Amino acid sequence: MIFRKSETPPNPEPAPLNAHPGSKGRPTRSRKEAEAARRRPLVVDDRKEARRRDREKASQERMEAQQALMTGDEKKMPLQHRGPQRSFVRDVVDTRRNIAELFFPIALIFMLVALVLPLIRPDLTTLLSTGMIVVLWGGIALCVVDSLFLRKRLRRDLTERFGEVQQGLVGYGIMRAIQIRRFRLPRPQIKHGEQPR
Structure with missing residues (x-):
């Protein structure tokens, strides 16, 4: 018996359901997926790196507060001066x-x-x-x-x-x-x- 390949062309890709302009072209992710994407560990694995980041952030905030005290920018001043x-x-x-x-x-x-x-x-x-x-x-x-x-x-x-x-x-x-x-x-x-x- 000889089998011959079908000459019919393959099915074209189905068009997305929301094909109108401005659509994101993909389904909305579930709440579970969104929460998993936002989740961060409470205790960072690399504590040394976390401490370094905290020190840098605190130092930056102190510098901004000091600059605000010099210029009079109340938004960044320490709370006791606002x-x-x-x-x-x-x-x-x-x-x-x-x-x-x-x-x-x-x-x-x-x-x-x-x-x-x-x-x-x-x-x-x-x-x-x-x-x-x-x-x-x-x-x-x-x-x-x-x-x-x-x-x-x-x-x-x-x-x-x-x-x-x-x-x-x-x-x-x-x-x-x-x-x-x-x-x-x-x-x-x-x-x-x-x-x-």
């Missing part, structure tokens, strides 16, 4: 000249002089120690009085603008007022004497 009320408090503090920011450099210079001068002139030791006590305690008293005025102003201005004073905002402003303006973070975005934004 929000319109905290921004307003910073502006109120930065617009005024605070006694504490002037007192601390002067007190530091005075203490250095009080340490060095007795080595040169031992007879002035009593006078210097008395003067140092007067200057230090007098400066601290002035800083406390100035902080009370700042506290009153912050409470008044925050109530006028926002209707209420969030807990911790006045302390946030007083701590900022104690710092030397040049070293404050976030950096001041307003000059002395300007109106707070």
Whole structure:
């Protein structure tokens, strides 16, 4: 018996069911397949690599936060500096000249002089120690009085603008007022004497 090959052409490929333009051309995957594709192990096999990645990520976040403190970009600032009320408090503090920011450099210079001068002139030791006590305690008293005025102003201005004073905002402003303006973070975005934004 002789068998002959069929001369009929092979069946053409069936057209996809969704052959209209814009279709993805394949069936939607099941929920089980989608979840399996997203699944990651809770504990990474290579712990050293995972630690390295975590360190890099934390370092990147710290750099972005530091840059935000310099430029005033609130979106990337640490949480304790975000929000319109905290921004307003910073502006109120930065617009005024605070006694504490002037007192601390002067007190530091005075203490250095009080340490060095007795080595040169031992007879002035009593006078210097008395003067140092007067200057230090007098400066601290002035800083406390100035902080009370700042506290009153912050409470008044925050109530006028926002209707209420969030807990911790006045302390946030007083701590900022104690710092030397040049070293404050976030950096001041307003000059002395300007109106707070």
